[in-house]
Amino acid sequence: MDEWVPxxxxxxxxxxxxxxVLRAVERYEARRARVRAECxxxxxxxxxxxxxxxxxxxxxxxxxxxxxxxxxEDASWPxxxxxxxxYFHPHDNGWLSISVHDPDRxxxxxxxxxxxxxxxxxxxxxxxxxDAYGAS
Numbered sequence: 001m002d003e004w005v006p007x008x009x010x011x012x013x014x015x016x017x018x019x020x021v022l023r024a025v026e027r028y029e030a031r032r033a034r035v036r037a038e039c040x041x042x043x044x045x046x047x048x049x050x051x052x053x054x055x056x057x058x059x060x061x062x063x064x065x066x067x068x069x070x071x072x073e074d075a076s077w078p079x080x081x082x083x084x085x086x087y088f089h090p091h092d093n094g095w096l097s098i099s100v101h102d103p104d105r106x107x108x109x110x111x112x113x114x115x116x117x118x119x120x121x122x123x124x125x126x127x128x129x130x131d132a133y134g135a136s
Contacts, residue, residue: 007129009037009054009062010086010122012096014112018043020098022086024054024129032056035133039084041100043110050102052084056133063126070119 004027013019019042026036039050058078065075069090076087087099098110115121 007125007132009125009129011125012098012112012114012118014114018110018112020086020100020110020112022052022054024132032133039100039102041106041108041110043108046108048106048108050084050100050105052102054129059126059130063123066119066122066126 007024008021009024010020010022012021019040021040022037023040024035024037026032034053034055037052037054039048039052041048041050055078061079062077065077065088068075069088072090072092074087074089076085078085083102085101087101089097089099091097094116095111095113098112099107100110101107
């Protein structure tokens with residue numbers, strides 16, 4: 001039996017202790033509407049782990065958010081969510097401001113300078129998640 005490995009949809013880090021990871025932690029089940037996930041947030045002032053869901057029918061919204069970010073525009077995901085929401089603001093100097101908002105547990109703002117190819121890596125993460133859950 002193949003060992004299932006969690007899949008990171010989002011993995012942003014500056015290599016200096018600031019990071020945001022949204023990881024699918026639930027074993028593959030064909031055509032599920034949602035996947036149990038965890039959101040891991042680290043900075044010098046905090047470490048947090050939030051239980052979350054990744055709604056597979058909202059992956060196209062994440063793809064669109066990546067397009068907007070690639071164009072230097074602000075983006076949020078998922079839009080209209082009642083749970084975890086992520087807001088991204090790219091700066092001209094390469095920095096990225098991120099707001100993590102979970103209405104019942106936490107709101108925090110982070111700033112980091114991701115690697116230049118971070119958009120390409122996140123497009124690959126998105127495809128990896130789609131492949132793992134049959135959400136093409």
